Amino acid sequence: MIDLGPHAVFIVWAYVGVALGIAGLIGWTLFDARRTASELSQLEARDPRRQRPADATP
Incomplete structure (x- = not known):
């Protein structure tokens, strides 16, 4: 091993x-992305007129 003094x-x-901080940021990003997708699907279900067209790409 390298002698670090x-x-x-x-x-x-x-x-x-630093590794724990980066892992925490990645975990938070994944958690927040899932939460946001869930909220978006709930909003779309509440008002079907505002849904994206089926052929639209995300």
Whole structure:
């Protein structure tokens, strides 16, 4: 393994923190995308006149 010197613990924990932060952002994005899609389908079901045409691409 590469010798990180006296600051090895800080460097490792910094990488762990960044990895957890990115994983949290990805998780939040997936959660929010599903929630938004669910809200959109509920709104479309409430007022069928405002639905997208069947041949429209998202």
